Amino acid sequence: MNRSEAKELLPIIQAFAEGKEIEFRSKGFDEEWKKVYEIPGLSYSSFDYRVKSEPKYRPFKDADECWQEMLKHEPFGWVKEKERNVRTQIGFMHTKGIQGTSGGSSNYKAFFDCFRIADGAPFGAKEKLQSMYEKLGKVAATMTLSLWTVVLLRLIGFEFSKMIFWVFLAISSIGTNWIVDRLNSINKK
Structure with missing residues (x-):
């Protein structure tokens, strides 16, 4: 491995150290990516490596979409601020946004930017392919x-x-x- 190849692999090793999922496949073949469980030694000449892409999320489009996602999480109706360790319960959802039980109200985009669902999941809908x-x-x-x-x-x-x-x-x-x-x-x- 030369210095240029080492520079290309550095982000892969850093991501692995941070707990992100790494994938590999044989060079020159259009095969499916496989999960790396441990890195005993990198074979740069034989394999391609990548950091598995994280799913992307977007703000909910309406109350129905928000409701359907919230049904998948426990405790139901609770969100946590991203910046502070503050949890609040959703009072009600309407066409344009959400109102918390404390009386604050905002649109879905603002909630997406500021909150996560209480179990840690993003407060938004997973984008599809x-x-x-x-x-x-x-x-x-x-x-x-x-x-x-x-x-x-x-x-x-x-x-x-x-x-x-x-x-x-x-x-x-x-x-x-x-x-x-x-x-x-x-x-x-």
């Missing part, structure tokens, strides 16, 4: 539409060389298969 699915779905839909456009133009007599037609068909098929593979690998995680 839905946006990735939507983007890949749009690409697949565009490719399918393009393919059908070429097929319809061919049927009404528009002339393509056979080579162009089959090349476009092959590219569309490969692209669609790639998208399906990406969606399946994301879904496994």
Whole structure:
């Protein structure tokens, strides 16, 4: 290992020391990441390492979403300030925000920024990979539409060389298969 490689691994080792989850996989292979349980010796030339990404959270969008998440935590309805060791109980939730039992009221964003659920969980909704699915779905839909456009133009007599037609068909098929593979690998995680 040279100094440049050591600089790349330093954040990994630091994160491991801080208790964060580290993952590895064989270099040059598109395989799933596996959890590192201990680091007896790093094989930088054989493996890629990364700090497992933490789930991202956002403020609740409404009282229903807040309520559904709060049902998963004990003690129900209690939150803890992030900065101080102060706990308070939620008095009620409404469309725009929350009112505590002490009378203070604020929107979901302010509560997200200042509080955690009493058991330590973030006071917000976990973001989903839905946006990735939507983007890949749009690409697949565009490719399918393009393919059908070429097929319809061919049927009404528009002339393509056979080579162009089959090349476009092959590219569309490969692209669609790639998208399906990406969606399946994301879904496994």
